Amino acid sequence: MPRQQTPGGVDGSRARSAAAVLTSMAALAAMSLIAGPAAADSEAGPCALTRTAAHHSLGLDTWNRAYPKPERSLNAVMVFLSFPDHRAGLTPEELTSDYFPATSDFFERASYGRFRLVPHPQKRWIRMPKASTEYGIRRDWAPEDRAAYLRDAVAVADPEVDFSAYDVVYFVADPEAPGVDSDATKVVNFDRPLTADGTPLRRIVTVFERHPPDRNVLAHETGHVFDLPDLYHRPSDGKGDWDTYVGDWDVMGSQFGMAPDLFAWHKWKLGWLDRTQVDCVRSGSSMHTLQPLAQAPAPGSTGGTRLAVIRTGPGSAIAVEARGSVGNDGETCTEGVLVYRVRNEASSGGGPIEVLDAHPRTEACWDRSVYPPLADAPLEVGEAFTVPGEGITIEVADRTRSGAYTVKITT
Template sequence: MPRQRRTGGVERPSLRGVTAATTSLLALVATSLVAGPAVAATGEQGPCALPRTEAHHSLGVDGWNETYPRPDHPLDAVVIFLSFPDHSPTTTPAELAADHFPATTHFFQRSSYGKFTLRPHPLRQWIRMPRPSDWYGMQRDWDSERRAAYLRDAIGVIDPKVDFSRFDLVYLVADPDAPGVDSDATKVVNFGRPLRMDGTDIRRIVTVFEQHPPDRNVLAHETGHLFDLPDLYHRPSDGKGDWDTYVGDWDVMGSQFGLAADFFGWHKWKLGWLEPEQVICVQGTRNITLEPVAAVPAAGAPLGTRLAVIRTGEGDAVAVEARAATGNDRTTCTEGVLIYRVRNATPSGGGPVDVVDTHPRSGACWDRSVYAPLADAPLRVGESFSIPEAHTRVEVLGRRPSGSWNVRITTGARL
């Protein structure tokens, strides 16, 4: 597959013609699921915490939308394998499960500093869909009626075999070698009203159509949507050109191929993996020691400061964090202090985050980066960068033997 291939992000389907065989499928109605304002407070986050907005997957951090499971405790996921009458699978469910696990579980354990464990429960057998794979017309921009039929058929054959009350998350994995399966169709499907199955509400499902072996970190990206994180890539209007002009390699919600694939510190703040004491709200001038956001501390060791935030408006902020070749960022080709802008009212796919290119006349890792002009975006020791419209200046004073970065941030009138 071409390097710029992107998983499909979030679909909000219109599902009609639901059969009476499973009455709970009446929940698949033609409405959109929108990430509305927070319904559960997360506690005082300080003056730099942007509020949630009506934007889909808003990056406000002052609360949590409880229609999404929050990954601050172990969650159980059922992994279901679907075959089709027009193809006999050449792989086993165990082989496909191994494509994604335990790698995805380890990704989240590292990213959350051990606060979250994704526990997969893969079925051991194929479940046969009633129609040939090519009948469903799978593709990135999938016909809504065929997509609805796929989901309706899948739930119909799965329901007798799975007790959904045991699980928090659902993954549907299609036979990757069936002739109609298109890996570009991989995405999260949200239901306008939740499915009521076995006494539990199912609000969204990950539909996986990946090749074998799959794209790197693809399931981490899709699982991020299950936790209310947005797509950070830019989709060109004509389907051609660069997809990664917003964030480059610097977050898995931008690209599953990214060299520094860990979540931004802002995302970790939103998910509850960073506590308020690990986030510094900067006003005036502050000297700060930043631990690399991807560094996993030894058992019992403090996390230290992972994120500095400068509030620049009612709905926007500048974030500063350190990135280094460790943890989920171990394949990064550059290290340093990364600066990015965050907007709480920009929806998923619209650019809610954009990385500040502190070296606009150069790039790095042209043979490996998803977007080389941003691969050298971090500041190095001895460098500084000003963002005039944000009245902010960031200076990198040094790096300690432990790997942490000494940074001075100046805001406001002193700039």
């Protein structure tokens, strides 16, 4: 059932039994007094799942060097492609403003200022040799048509673009051309890289979005350039809910999400969280103070703990993080402690991350959420959740004045 929202855009507390909340709080207070030393490993080594052969594996013990790692700054070129069957009515400047600075700002906030994506838009249209309708552009593109499009695009752009100067390549098609289908926007990875200016092009972001485009669409596609997987579930018939795995909670699930900041696990993989910010939970009970994931660190601060991880097997883990209405998550309608499962052998689109719903009988934000059943997945203060089949319990004891959550984890 949808719940009333507060003026600030974040749902108020759920109607829970006051007795249950008081009992939970009392139990937490008592256990925090008698619990022994926190059973957490600040180095987090044992919790770093190993990278597997799965496409965009979420193992993070090593970095796949086939992908650029988003550290410090990366340079991205935007090449604008027109077609002989349509005279472009938009300018490259107008299309650039559809994506930047919004995309750079998204990554700068998500990385806590550790990474900057620098766009280098070309100033004029470059004409493709064939009509837009001849390339068969659509979501499930025939490989031979897609290959022909990319070969032609690289060939016409190469005389004007020094590809050796860039880490990321965007080919932006005239969105008003008759053969352009916005559903075809995607990252194309090459088994055999194309070569231009002596540089192997291993992947290109092909952009076919309408003007204006879907919100955060380029942040989603650029995430793939950094080896992040699709987190949505595509129904076999293409119909039904696509967002059953993670709902609104990560831009790699949906670019329309209310809380699109990247999961803490993704930030750990990308190098934006260091090991001191990840608590590796061992057996027993331990207390953890989790800072809201999207909240920027205070000046001079290390940022505090952003993620707690419990290994559940050789290739799986339970992750616990706090989500608040700040930064990239500023439009969320619920706040609290989010719990999700990570699997390193699940490929992109195969559920490498699944949010665990702490309130499976309710939903929220039906007017704004991409998947209301998961919009109220986080735990609030005074609530507890036991992970099905794992014997792991997460309890939220308190929220500090600064917004951090005090969480007790029992394994």
